Amino acid sequence: MYINIALPKGRLGKKSYELLKKIGYSCKELEEENRKLVFTSEENKVRYFWVKPSDVPVYVEKGIADIGVAGVDVLLESEADVYDMLDLGFGKCYFAIAAPKGWKSTNRTLKIATKYINYSRKHFEKIERKVELIKLNGSVELAPIVGLSDAIVDIVETGATLKENNLEIVEKLEDISARVIVNKVNYKFKNETIEKVLGDMKGEL
Numbered sequence: 001m002y003i004n005i006a007l008p009k010g011r012l013g014k015k016s017y018e019l020l021k022k023i024g025y026s027c028k029e030l031e032e033e034n035r036k037l038v039f040t041s042e043e044n045k046v047r048y049f050w051v052k053p054s055d056v057p058v059y060v061e062k063g064i065a066d067i068g069v070a071g072v073d074v075l076l077e078s079e080a081d082v083y084d085m086l087d088l089g090f091g092k093c094y095f096a097i098a099a100p101k102g103w104k105s106t107n108r109t110l111k112i113a114t115k116y117i118n119y120s121r122k123h124f125e126k127i128e129r130k131v132e133l134i135k136l137n138g139s140v141e142l143a144p145i146v147g148l149s150d151a152i153v154d155i156v157e158t159g160a161t162l163k164e165n166n167l168e169i170v171e172k173l174e175d176i177s178a179r180v181i182v183n184k185v186n187y188k189f190k191n192e193t194i195e196k197v198l199g200d201m202k203g204e205l
């Protein structure tokens with residue numbers, strides 16, 4: 001029986017694959033530089049999907065992938081109905097509200113630019129703060145600099161991007177790291193195989 005694994009392109013993909021390779025799920029064709037998106041190893045009974053990080057929860061929730069790797073930011077934003085089974089301990093960063101240095105909050109409706117609309121909406125509803133959310137897809141720090149927004153909700157790792165753009169953290173929010181997520185139905189039907197992968201990954205952390 002094959003195990004289907006959705007790996008995120010970008011920061012987390014390579015590290016995730018190296019871990020899986022260590023526990024016996026190597027896949028030669030995935031290691032070659034190419035534009036392919038599906039990689040199969042007959043020998044190790046594994047199929048990898050090379051996925052945009054924000055799409056990993058979709059492939060796992062719909063059961064196309066048994067297992068996936070996604071950051072907590074992506075899980076919180078996607079609200080995917082999956083099992084969050086293992087913290088991989090890398091990809092560490094955190095959500096924060098940030099604004100231009102010296103910015104002072106006011107009672108008027110704040111304009112908040114972010115990639116993470118669902119996450120941000122839930123946060124401000126929780127603290128009963130009225131905001132206007134502006135969806136961006138990247139380089140979010142630009143928004144308050146050019147007057148598109150008052151502040152942002154974005155990921156912070158080292159703080160370098162904020163610092164270089166004269167922004168500062170107003171409030172630190174959830175911690176983020178890479179997580180192994182599992183399809184709820186497939187977890188039942190492929191329990192032994194999935195549990196072995198999770199156990200072996202955990203053993204390597």
Ligand SMILES: Nc1ncnc2c1ncn2[C@@H]1O[C@H](COP(=O)(O)OP(=O)(O)OP(=O)(O)O)[C@@H](O)[C@H]1O
Pocket residue numbers: 008009010011012052053054055070071072073074091092093155156157158176177178
């Ligand atoms: N400095 C960082 N910036 C963004 N993501 C980070 C950072 N550090 C760790 N991560 C983690 O890496 C994951 C993937 O980030 P990456 O930059 O590779 O893709 P992305 O551009 O955010 O994905 P997408 O193209 O789907 O928007 C993030 O979801 C987050 O969990």
Ligand SMILES: O=P(O)(O)OC[C@H]1O[C@H](OP(=O)(O)OP(=O)(O)O)[C@H](O)[C@@H]1O
Pocket residue numbers: 137138139140141154155156157158159160161162
């Ligand atoms: O605290 P730092 O170490 O500066 O890292 C945080 C920055 O890294 C990410 O940007 P990325 O380079 O992924 O580009 P993006 O803004 O298009 O997502 C994130 O969106 C922040 O901008």
